[in-house]
Amino acid sequence: MFNSCKLPLSFNPQDLKRDLDLINPADWVAHFNTGYYEGEWSGVALRSVGGVATQLYPDPNNDGPIADTAILARCPNLQRVLATFECTVRSARLLKLTPGSRIKEHRDYNLGFDDGEIRLHVPIVTNAGVDFFLDGRRVELNEGECWYLDFNLPHAVENRGLTDRIHLVIDCVVNDWIRELLPATPNVTEQAPSHPTKEPSSPSELERFGQFVLREMSLHQKLREIRDQRTFATLCVELGAEHGFGFSDADVEEAILTARQEWFTRWVE
């Protein structure tokens, strides 16, 4: 699977900015994960569990019904945007990062395509000084665009500009409508490589494959007793391709080296 993808949906940023003006400065709640960022990072919930506008994250203890908040009720353009999504939207928020602020590199969980729930970003306000990095690569997200990004991967944002960066962030349950918007996964038999070493490098694909192996006991069984590193790498690439994960032998060997190093330096914090 891929790290990022711009969906064939676009929205009028001017309309959305008009709605932003209808939101009170006092409605913006500072983000709960204060260890993660420097500066000001705040949000407003548009759809949340219980329809609570200050609820910026799913409360693990509260599985109540998801509802629109009072703030969304005042914003017709944002409502229209959400209505465009023909899938279950489990949460919708506006997230604001002020000039000079940054969110440190981190990963989220259970937000990759394979997890069945994805996070989409619609930039409403942004500027040329905003740097968004996903898995070490800069991705430019422009106003009005709609992006799928794999937040299971390490990501970071810095607003080096002079104005706020405000995104509409939507968590959606994957369904056929979503699947149709994203590029098709490579057809298995056509893509099966005859020369495993020609697979493009993708460390994140390998990582995803690793998560998959941990869930599939039969796969784990095939791989766990192999002693020889080369044989192991080749089999990983083969089994990976069979299940739609594209990575190279070199990725596997690199991952082994890194894992070994991490194990030996685990005393150092």
Added chain:
Amino acid sequence: MIDLAQLDGWIPVRLYWRDGQPIVDWCYFGQQRFTDPLFNQTIEQRLRLPGNLLFRHQTPIEILGDLRETQHGLAPSGFIFHMSRCGSTLVSQILAALPSAIVISEAPPIDSILRANLRDPTVTDDQRVEWLRWMLSALARPQSREEKHFFVKFDAWNTRGVPLVRRAFPDVPWIFIYRDPVEVLVSQLDQRGAHMVPGVIDPSVFGMDLNTAISVTPEEYCARVLASILEAALKHHQGGMLLNYTQLPEIIWSSVLEFFRVVHTEAEAEAMHHVAGRNAKNPVLSFESDSDQKRREATAAVKKAADEWLYPLYEELEIQRAKSQAEPVEA
């Protein structure tokens, strides 16, 4: 959320913190048993398989609690505390010769829990008690009906954690093994254990501040570390059995097995005796008391440090041991 069945055959090998939360690092073990002198040695062997190295479950610590509910491990049969370099490995290796025993020796995830409150001051004693029970249960899941006994040998500095361990497991018999301080010091200075390098373990664990730790001589640092262990043993030994290195290995047959309520066959007794004949850490060599040799190697600095920091504590321990061995040991 992980399906607990996915953890069948997996062992927790490390506890670490990520974003302020304790996370368990798991390694696939299959049918392997812990027969090496130290936990880490077995883990390192497992991690030589690339699949085991790369594919490791990482779970929040709470999963151990869930696991304990559905798959309770063996209740511990006995705990071994010690001052290091004093024959404790011999004891654990003898027990490991029993096919009916699971023996976990100096496992880092256990140490991490005992010292979790230093890592995160908000961790309460209650929390550590609970985590300890969870972790030991996870490590003690039997692979066969044959496995009935479960022994844990703690790291030397965990002696300071005896009260907490006893709170978590009030009915488990435990022993504390110690040895003549000069002999231990010589062994440590010869081949330093990690905890003897100032700063590897927070010196406050041993009652020292960082400044002191980095300014004293190696002999003094080692002596002070050992002193803090002996002090803890003296303070908390009631209810446990004190053992001097000089009593090994005979006391294992005459007292320890019974104290730990070990049930074994004739053949198993032979296997245990066989191990007793080998050098515990280096099974290729045979076990021989090397007290004389160690004493000969002792420098003036070693003797001075031992006199200043250790002998008074050692002598007091000997008095306590004599007292308790004059009366029947309470099981």
